[in-house]
Amino acid sequence: MTSPIQFALKNALRTGTILFVFALFGTAMLAFTHDRTEPTITRSQQAEKLALINQVLPAALYDNDLLASQQSVLPDDLLGTRQPSARWIARRGDAVTAVVLEAIAPDGYSGDIALLIGIGIDGNVTGVRVTAHRETPGLGDYIDRAKSAWIDQFADKSLTNPAPKHWKVAKDGGAFDARAGATITPRAVVKAVRNALDYFARHRAAFVAPPPAKEKIA
């Protein structure tokens, strides 16, 4: 005869064991799949990041491992960043050819607009992309390359081309178009790109310095 307590204990032990077996089996399945897919996933994620950077930086400009060149940048008013951001240094041979910066346009119509800006060592923009924004759909979102080619007009611009007083949207007497009815968003982007160029000009010396012996992989 088993007492009720013994019976309950036995039952608990039995259900516990069954649950354990299922958990073990499930974990084994996950561990196996994770192990098999991890290299592919890492590759896809890196390819994705590289593809994004390639949109603002022509492939011909560099032959180094861009992702390995990532460095951390302290928050800076000219970049609009309030947290450390990333930058990537493009080199051909040993010469620095361009830099890709993360920047924020803080005065969009509905908050921050995150940008990726490529700047050649000569101070010319190689490309700009919006990576995150909350602008009104259908109104301010044309800054997104998926919606329109507007952002392409920054290519090859520099602090002197157009002249500083023309670094504005056309409505304010500047050189950059903006669609009627939605000028706040492009205004913010133009200002952010200009500031990033300014930032680059001030820190140019630090970029062209010879590469450190060991690049920190972030």
Place this chain on the structure above:
Amino acid sequence: MPAPFILDRSSVTQVMAWVLAALLPGIAVYVWLFGPGILVTLALATVTALAGEAAMLKARGYPAKPFLLDLSAIVTAWLLALSLPALAPWWLIVTGTLFAIVVAKHLYGGLGQNIFNPAMVGYAVLIVSFPLQMTQWAGPLELTSASLTLEQSATVIFGGDVPKTTLDAVTMATPLDALRTGLLQQLTVDEVMTQPIFGHYGGTGFEWLAAAFLLGGLVLWALRIISWHVPLAFLAGVWLTAGFLHFFDAGRFGAPWFHLFAPSVMLGAFFIATDPVSGATTPRGKLIFGLGAGFLTIVIRTWGGYPDGVAFAILLLNLAVPLIDQYTQPRVYGGARKGKEPQA
């Protein structure tokens, strides 16, 4: 119609006719200060609303004539038309009006059953879907360098060939847009307010339009077609919220009078939030409804993604009406309190 109508003896048609009449001063001022383009918009919205109403009545197996003559479709059409930019393209007006009548009114069960104010649903659909076209506001004539005749306005609205320079000369950012843009450029309110688009209290021209809507609303109140609860609470909600923010930081938040004398607030307070079908029905509920809508109007104007907040504020409060009504139901004497178990 159920109880909400205060004037027992008046039929739906009479009430609707008075509402339309009370909008006339506003329309007259609109034409006088902004040009006759609004008349084209009003006419197109009216025709579309009647056609949509007739088609839906037929599809639902109702006799068309008595319902068409109750004028409720025309009230919806006018309220929507007055909320739209006066030079909006024809398809925008037609889409908005059809959405208001077909979806917001009839798919919800027709007059008396609709949860949301149909005109505001039409407006919300348009501002969400076509934000760019919803910026074609005609500027006040005293500030624009050109003006359009009735015929030219119709040409613009129906997509005819109009020189872009003419169009640019007659359209302008609304005062609310101008304030928002200025603040985003790091200007203070006082600096923004030096622009010519700002008048004595509200925007140049716009403040007179607001006053005309206010006049029409007061007539409706004097005739006891609407009660004082909703409009007063709505205006108080706007004034108090804007006043609090302005007091807290006058450089970053517009003055309460400026917010109050935007035409959309007056139109919303007296003609839209007072809708007996989609609004609250108990006196206390009406006060909550009005205060809530006024508060949200300012919140959305200040921090939202769209230029004006009246429509969204009213729609959100429409959604809360069943709850408001339930908790403000006058207690039957001797009955249990709502939400409290009787003591055992």
Place this chain on the structure above:
Amino acid sequence: MMTMNEFRSLFHNGLVKQNTGLVQLLGLCPLLAISNNIINALSLGLATTLVMAASSGAVSSVRNFVPNEIRIPVFVLIIAALVTVIDLLMNAFVHPLYLVLGIFIPLITTNCIVLARADAFASKNRPLHSVVDAVAMGLGLTMVLVVLGGIRELAGQGTLLSGIDLVFGEEAKQFVLHVLPDYQGFLLAILPPGAFIALGLLIAVNNWQKARAERRVHAAAPMPA
């Protein structure tokens, strides 16, 4: 084994009578969030169907070893493991699509329709029946998702099959149908409210059809003598 009749009735149940999207109204969160175009809708629908088939099959196979009091934890464990496997596989092999569907793949775990079928059907039936039931239910959901995706994509941007390149690579872009060329776009259809409105209309059409069919049956029935 399974008779043709059983097979047919399971499919009728999943696609029409107990359709998860139009009748049971289960799992609406992904249904509403991901139905902004056909490709997204189809991908999520098929992924859900796959999870359902696998989890129902697994649940049914082990149903006799699972004590009643821990059946829900065990079922959830099985479903969660399967979903994570699919999540990893999609991340590895269809990365662009994975980025679009994002959070909604792991969320299949919480899609109540998966657990509902595991508990209500698979735990009481043989594996073959359970798998067929799960596939039928999953396809019913996929069907609604695709119709909804088609309506929203067509009304919203005037195309069909946009984003097909995310599944089949760049070259597949030529299969995108620009049904309405030079279409201005109707943002409401693509934004979340459009999902609610379109689903509401679909449910209404479905109910209307049913009501009409019933009326016809009543009209055809002979009057009792």
